[in-house]
Amino acid sequence: MKLKLAILPGDGIGPEIIDQAMKVVKVVAAKFNHELEYEFALTGACAIDELGAPYPDSTHELCMNADAVLFGAIGDPKYDNNPKAPVRPEQGLLLMRKKLGLYANIRPVVTFPSLLHKSPLRRELIEGADFVAIRELTGGIYFGEKGRKDNGNTAFDVCEYTRMEVERILKLGYEYAMKRNKKLTVVDKANVLESSRLWREVAQEMAPTYPEVTTEYMFVDNAAMQIIQWPKNFDVMVTENMFGDILTDEASVITGSLGLSPSASIGIHTSVFEPIHGSYPQAAGKNIANPVATILSAAMMFEYAFNLMEEGAIIRKAVDASLDAKVVTVDISTEKPYSTSEVGDWIAEWVAKN
Numbered sequence: 001m002k003l004k005l006a007i008l009p010g011d012g013i014g015p016e017i018i019d020q021a022m023k024v025v026k027v028v029a030a031k032f033n034h035e036l037e038y039e040f041a042l043t044g045a046c047a048i049d050e051l052g053a054p055y056p057d058s059t060h061e062l063c064m065n066a067d068a069v070l071f072g073a074i075g076d077p078k079y080d081n082n083p084k085a086p087v088r089p090e091q092g093l094l095l096m097r098k099k100l101g102l103y104a105n106i107r108p109v110v111t112f113p114s115l116l117h118k119s120p121l122r123r124e125l126i127e128g129a130d131f132v133a134i135r136e137l138t139g140g141i142y143f144g145e146k147g148r149k150d151n152g153n154t155a156f157d158v159c160e161y162t163r164m165e166v167e168r169i170l171k172l173g174y175e176y177a178m179k180r181n182k183k184l185t186v187v188d189k190a191n192v193l194e195s196s197r198l199w200r201e202v203a204q205e206m207a208p209t210y211p212e213v214t215t216e217y218m219f220v221d222n223a224a225m226q227i228i229q230w231p232k233n234f235d236v237m238v239t240e241n242m243f244g245d246i247l248t249d250e251a252s253v254i255t256g257s258l259g260l261s262p263s264a265s266i267g268i269h270t271s272v273f274e275p276i277h278g279s280y281p282q283a284a285g286k287n288i289a290n291p292v293a294t295i296l297s298a299a300m301m302f303e304y305a306f307n308l309m310e311e312g313a314i315i316r317k318a319v320d321a322s323l324d325a326k327v328v329t330v331d332i333s334t335e336k337p338y339s340t341s342e343v344g345d346w347i348a349e350w351v352a353k354n
């Protein structure tokens with residue numbers, strides 16, 4: 001099969017982790033006789049520096065013409081620490097999501113048997129935890145009207161959802177639940193927010209269409225607690241943009257490190273595969289960041305964008321083998337940590353040999 005990819009490394013640790021994922025992608029493509037075609041493009045702070053925009057038109061065109069996009073991370077402290085910056089790297093990510101129609105961000109939360117001791121949570125609570133968080137990605141407060149009034153002394157961000165946006169993401173949630181353990185948890189703040197009440201209303205209307213699925217409603221504050229107290233009670237969780245952002249960083253504590261959490265952003269025009277973490281600027285250029293989230297995002301790319309399940313599976317097996325063999329970065333083991341590139345090499349070699 002021909003695999004045409006757009007590769008967007010981004011900022012900070014982005015280029016280092018994308019290098020490792022690409023080592024693995026190349027080995028998998030060669031092993032299964034796929035024709036791999038890929039091109040790199042700028043996004044984030046590096047794109048602002050070089051081309052004056054965080055998601056330049058040339059990058060968008062490349063993404064539109066690709067079968068799938070592999071994305072690293074964006075963000076730079078020079079913008080994080082300047083609330084008055086007129087243009088920001090994060091705007092590039094949001095614009096990419098909007099322009100590619102990436103309405104659903106699938107964030108699996110699965111524990112790794114050899115890392116159960118790494119989580120601050122008790123083993124018996126997390127052993128066997130396996131759920132999927134589906135985060136709405138192109139609506140809500142991220143994309144509502146925002147601004148200042150009263151001479152800049154009052155600021156506002158509007159949270160808005162249309163029925164169509166809610167139906168679309170809930171439908172995906174139900175389809176996931178049907179393929180899994182038939183339980184859907186709709187997370188909202190319907191006791192306070194009107195936008196959440198629309199979510200709950202639409203979910204209540206849709207639930208009878210999926211009689212085999214148990215629909216559960218949970219307020220987001222409660223969900224934040226239950227995710228880490230009883231993670232095994234979740235099967236598929238669906239929620240709005242910002243709640244999903246926050247809850248899934250929290251959920252990474254179950255697996256042991258934010259550096260292990262991959263995602264797939266399913267789109268109308270193409271799909272983007274990206275770790276859930278950011279550009280981790282403190283680690284940039286040090287060859288210490290965990291590349292596994294990005295490597296597992298590449299596994300999701302084979303599975304979701306190309307329906308190549310064996311290719312995804314071998315990457316997952318290689319990652320499991322690396323964790324079993326303790327070939328891990330410093331966030332997992334401070335005893336004998338491996339570098340980012342050593343972990344990438346080990347996983348790529350394992351795929352080649354097995």
Ligand SMILES: NC(=O)c1ccc[n+]([C@@H]2O[C@H](COP(=O)([O-])OP(=O)(O)OC[C@H]3O[C@@H](n4cnc5c(N)ncnc54)[C@H](O)[C@@H]3O)[C@@H](O)[C@H]2O)c1
Pocket residue numbers: 013072073074075076077080090093257258259274275276277278279280281282288289290291293331
């Ligand atoms: N999708 C994205 O591109 C994305 C996501 C989140 C944050 N950001 C941006 O990244 C920058 C830094 O944000 P932040 O510090 O809040 O979040 P971050 O996710 O970059 O890092 C938070 C912490 O998580 C850990 N971590 C993250 N990635 C890791 C990895 N691969 N290996 C090991 N440990 C890892 C580190 O302890 C780090 O201090 C900001 O500019 C922010 O806007 C971008």
Ligand SMILES: CC(C)[C@H](C(=O)O)[C@@H](O)C(=O)O
Pocket residue numbers: 075090093094245276278
């Ligand atoms: C950088 C930021 C815009 C982004 C988000 O909030 O969606 C990030 O945190 C993520 O999870 O991809």
Ligand SMILES: [Mg+2]
Pocket residue numbers: 245246249276
């Ligand atoms: Mg986030």
